[in-house]
Amino acid sequence: MTPSARLSAAIEALADIEARRRPAGDALKDWGLAHRFAGSGDRAAIAGLVYDALRRRASSAYVMGEATPRAVLLGMLKLERGLEPDAIGRLFDGSRFAPPPLTEAEASALRNGSLAGALTHVAGDYPEWLDPHFAKVFGDERAEEAAALASRAPLDLRVNTLKGNRDEAAAELSDLHPEPTRWSPLGLRIKLAAEAKSPAIHAEPAFIHGLIEIQDEGSQLAALLAGGKPGEQVVDLCAGAGGKTLALAAAMENHGQIFATDTDKRRLAPIYARILRSGARNVQVRTPKSVGDAIADLDGKIDLVLIDAPCTGTGSWRRNPDAKWRMRPGALEQRVKEQAAILDRAASLPKPGGRIAYVTCSVLDEENGAQIRAFLARHPGFALVPPADVANALGERAFLFRRAVLISDEGLLMTPRRTDTDGFFVSILRRAT
Numbered sequence: 001m002t003p004s005a006r007l008s009a010a011i012e013a014l015a016d017i018e019a020r021r022r023p024a025g026d027a028l029k030d031w032g033l034a035h036r037f038a039g040s041g042d043r044a045a046i047a048g049l050v051y052d053a054l055r056r057r058a059s060s061a062y063v064m065g066e067a068t069p070r071a072v073l074l075g076m077l078k079l080e081r082g083l084e085p086d087a088i089g090r091l092f093d094g095s096r097f098a099p100p101p102l103t104e105a106e107a108s109a110l111r112n113g114s115l116a117g118a119l120t121h122v123a124g125d126y127p128e129w130l131d132p133h134f135a136k137v138f139g140d141e142r143a144e145e146a147a148a149l150a151s152r153a154p155l156d157l158r159v160n161t162l163k164g165n166r167d168e169a170a171a172e173l174s175d176l177h178p179e180p181t182r183w184s185p186l187g188l189r190i191k192l193a194a195e196a197k198s199p200a201i202h203a204e205p206a207f208i209h210g211l212i213e214i215q216d217e218g219s220q221l222a223a224l225l226a227g228g229k230p231g232e233q234v235v236d237l238c239a240g241a242g243g244k245t246l247a248l249a250a251a252m253e254n255h256g257q258i259f260a261t262d263t264d265k266r267r268l269a270p271i272y273a274r275i276l277r278s279g280a281r282n283v284q285v286r287t288p289k290s291v292g293d294a295i296a297d298l299d300g301k302i303d304l305v306l307i308d309a310p311c312t313g314t315g316s317w318r319r320n321p322d323a324k325w326r327m328r329p330g331a332l333e334q335r336v337k338e339q340a341a342i343l344d345r346a347a348s349l350p351k352p353g354g355r356i357a358y359v360t361c362s363v364l365d366e367e368n369g370a371q372i373r374a375f376l377a378r379h380p381g382f383a384l385v386p387p388a389d390v391a392n393a394l395g396e397r398a399f400l401f402r403r404a405v406l407i408s409d410e411g412l413l414m415t416p417r418r419t420d421t422d423g424f425f426v427s428i429l430r431r432a433t
Contacts, residue, residue, distance in 0.1 A: 001042040004091045004098030007073065009035070009042075010049035011099060014069035017050075017322065024050055024322040044197040049073065052080045052194065054321040055150040058122045063113035064106065070099065071106070078110055081194060085110040125150045126324055130314075133332075133364050137406075137413070145363070148417035153318035155190040155198060156181060158215040161250045162279045172206040182420060183397055184220040186247075188212070210277040215243050218315070218414045218421030219361075222308075223247035225393050225412070225426045226357035230255035232303035235295060235349055237342060238262055239285075242271035244308050244359075249280035256303075261286040261294055263342075295349070302349040304357060309339045309371075311362040315423020318416060336366055343375045347382070350431040355385070358411070358427045368425040369410040375429070385428040387412050 001009070009031065016027045028050060032043050053060065053069075053076040060075025061067035074092075077083045088110055094101040102110070115123050121131045124146030134142040157178065159169045170178050170188055176199050181187030192198065206212045228234050228248040236245045239260035248258055258280075262268050265287050275283050286294040312335050317324050339360075346356050358375075360367050376382060387407050391398045406413040411427030 001038060001045075002097065004093065004095065006042060006045050006049060007091055008097055008099050009038070009046045010053065011069050011073055013046065013050050014053055014073065017054075018069060021326070023326070024054060041197060045195050048194050048196075049076075051321055052076050052152070054325065055152075056080050056125055057325060058125045059115055059118065062115065062118050062122045064109045065113070074102075074106060074110065075113070078113070079115075121146075123147065126317075127327065129329060130327075130364075133366065136365050137363055145415055145417050148415065149314070149317045149363075149423065150321065151318055151416060152192070152194065153216070153416075153422065155192060155201070156215060156217045156220070157188045157190070157201070157212045158184070158220050158247060159186045159188065159212055160210055160246070160278055161186065162254060163209065163211045169206055169211050172211065173204065181217045181220075183394065183401055184217045184224065185395075185397075186224075186250075187215075187217045187220050189217070208277070210279055213243065213246060213274075213278070215247070216316075216319075216422045218419065218424040219243060220247060221394070221414065221419075221421065222357075222359045222424050222426050223306075224251065225390050225428070226304065226306050226359070227355070227390075227393050227428070228252050228256075228258075228304055228306075232256045233298075233301060234258045234304045234306065235298060235302050235346075236260045236306045236308070237346055237349075238306075238308045238310065239271060240267045240308070242268075242274050242283075244306060245271065245283060246274060246278045246280055248306065249275075249278065249283055252282060254280065254282050256282055258283045259286050259295060259298060260284070261288060263288055299348045300351050302351060303354050305346045305349045305355070307342055307346055307356065307358045309342060309358065309360045309367070311335050311339070311360040311367050312364065313361055314363050315361040315415070315425075318422060332364065332366060335362075336371070339367060339371050340374065343371065344378065347375075347379050352431055352433060354431050356382070356429040356431075358425075358429065360425045361422060362425060363413060363415060363423040368413065368427070369408050372410040372427050372429070381433040382429045382431055384410065385430055387427070390426065390428050 013027050013031050053073045056076045060072045064071040064075045092099045120143045121128045124143040126146045138145045159166045178188035223244045228251050230253045239245045239262050245260045391402045404418050414421045414424045
């Protein structure tokens, strides 16, 4: 497919997403099935155009003066891809399979349009109803923080120290040119160009043999900050597919015990194969029961409870840009209720001196600091570990990390703008009595 034909396909997919209010991944999959002549490189390029357009939907519409799929794509090419108006015009030339030529209004907007005077939520590319929530956390910097959340994410890998070290993993993946991550001592980062296909990591021998896992650096840091130690008894209360479970298993050097569970057994399904591949021998999966509590026998016996809480995912918008436009206030309210219930369940698990590590991939105070304040009001037997002290788990990197993250009374907040990771909140609570 020509570059112009790819643009036409992207406009078609964007129109389908808008008309049917469906996830971008579903629309792109259907497009690929209906156009089997498109190769994998074409599909990757079209997906890149669609996701970039969704990242910059509000700002592109503002610059172009309208919010049609074509206008949003045109604005994205100017704002995100940095193309000059003449270069865009050559792509929109009306030739076979190309989009129709630019109108005079479109050409003028591409030449003269800017974000000067745009409202904060437009400049930051997020739904208007979320503006008070972003203002509460970021104040006058919210447009910049949200714009970073709209950027493209790199591909991050965590090296499994049960199988090898970072240098060995980097050598095995040398053709992908991985770089050490800035903060995580376990991470490798592969930077991808806008038109690039994601590498087939799952087919790499290093992945098949368990040396690496796909995991954002922020998620790696959250597991490190949780502070699991060899010999401890640990519960991963929202284990899901097991990303942080496996990170804890490696940090604990296969000593001690991790009990991995979740409220939905379907989310646990992938964890079994991942445990086998990783070489972790200290993980026991507790499948939730229809009757009774799968972890009731652990109350009062646990050193560390990890809560990777279900959340709105505002911190992961780089990887799922269409989710922000589908998010509704009701979803936030539901997540807040679920988080409070999970925190209350966790309260009975730690022994005296034991900890709860509360983690979200959200940047919203309602899911982060407010949850911790409410929990402490309900459970006076717990106290906060000072967030600045929590960063000590990163060793020599702790000093610079503390200067980069947003530190509140309740926890540490990583963001793409501050730490070049997904948005993650981490708070540690210790049981005193």
